[in-house]
Amino acid sequence: MEGGHETTGGEDDDEIIRKIRAGDVDAFASLVERHQHRVAGVVARHIPPSFVAEVAHDAIVDAFRSLPKFRGDCEFSTWLCRIAIRRSCDFWRARKHDRDGVSLDEVSEEQQRWLDRASLASSDAERERAASQGEAVEILDRVLGQLGPEDRMIVTLLHLEGRAIREIAESLGWSEVRVKVRAMRARRALRGYVEKLLEKKI
Amino acid sequence: MSDPKNNLEEVLRAAHARRTTQELPSAFSQDVMRSVRNAGLHDDETIWLWGAAWTGTAAAVAIAVVLLGGFLESAPGSEWFGDPLGLASMSFFGS
Numbered sequence: 001m002e003g004g005h006e007t008t009g010g011e012d013d014d015e016i017i018r019k020i021r022a023g024d025v026d027a028f029a030s031l032v033e034r035h036q037h038r039v040a041g042v043v044a045r046h047i048p049p050s051f052v053a054e055v056a057h058d059a060i061v062d063a064f065r066s067l068p069k070f071r072g073d074c075e076f077s078t079w080l081c082r083i084a085i086r087r088s089c090d091f092w093r094a095r096k097h098d099r100d101g102v103s104l105d106e107v108s109e110e111q112q113r114w115l116d117r118a119s120l121a122s123s124d125a126e127r128e129r130a131a132s133q134g135e136a137v138e139i140l141d142r143v144l145g146q147l148g149p150e151d152r153m154i155v156t157l158l159h160l161e162g163r164a165i166r167e168i169a170e171s172l173g174w175s176e177v178r179v180k181v182r183a184m185r186a187r188r189a190l191r192g193y194v195e196k197l198l199e200k201k202i
Numbered sequence: 203m204s205d206p207k208n209n210l211e212e213v214l215r216a217a218h219a220r221r222t223t224q225e226l227p228s229a230f231s232q233d234v235m236r237s238v239r240n241a242g243l244h245d246d247e248t249i250w251l252w253g254a255a256w257t258g259t260a261a262a263v264a265i266a267v268v269l270l271g272g273f274l275e276s277a278p279g280s281e282w283f284g285d286p287l288g289l290a291s292m293s294f295f296g297s
Binding site for chain 2: 025026028029032033036037040041044045049052053056057060061064065115118119120121122127128130131132136137139140143156159160161190191194195197198
């Protein structure tokens with residue numbers, strides 16, 4: 001997620017930001033071109049593919065509006081990715097009632113067979129093979145769909161991506177203690193859903 | 203034999219790592235810039251100044267209403283044209 005001190009044509013992010021603050025709104029286009037794919041990459045890890053462009057768009061516009069608050073104590077790209085993560089969380093908050101319709105009980109025969117294979121995959125090669133199949137993301141999204149917006153973000157950032165507590169706290173604008181408490185709860189919930197899926201087949 | 207729950211979690215973690223970013227629409231950056239030009243900078247000082255201006259305007263209107271109420275009540279002949287808006291009752295001048 002962290003970006004370097006990027007430059008294009010001799011201008012780094014800080015110089016462009018100074019121009020924007022001085023009233024040159026069009027200078028922001030350089031930052032969009034430079035960082036749009038990184039933002040989309042962050043968003044794509046949290047949001048269904050069909051909504052990625054929309055959420056990435058909103059995150060970048062948010063960043064522009066909030067530029068006066070950017071103090072430069074981290075890379076612009078890091079700050080932008082934090083906004084993208086918060087926007088992704090907002091996406092699920094706005095749809096928190098949708099998860100009521102996602103059930104762990106409605107697993108297809110193909111998904112059941114995949115669960116059999118995945119739960120027995122003990123080597124890296126077997127895991128990678130199982131992870132590459134379409135059912136893997138279907139089951140993953142079904143499990144994540146059981147979680148609330150904040151728990152979903154915590155599980156994704158901490159347990160699936162292995163990010164540091166401090167980094168997550170900065171991304172979500174939470175205290176580290178709050179992240180730890182939510183992480184424990186979310187982890188327990190995730191474990192419960194995985195068990196429930198396996199109980200159905202064992 | 204390894205724990206099925208752990209195996210499944212590891213596979214789900216690997217599945218997440220394989221999520222890929224699809225291409226953004228070709229007009230993505232132009233769309234963003236269009237929105238940006240309409241948005242304007244979200245400057246705290248500007249917001250504060252606008253808030254102060256609106257509060258000042260609202261206070262001026264409220265004072266004008268109270269003064270007008272007092273004027274209508276005390277004006278010569280007010281008993282003939284009355285006070286259709288009921289402003290006199292809002293006056294600090296009393297009856």
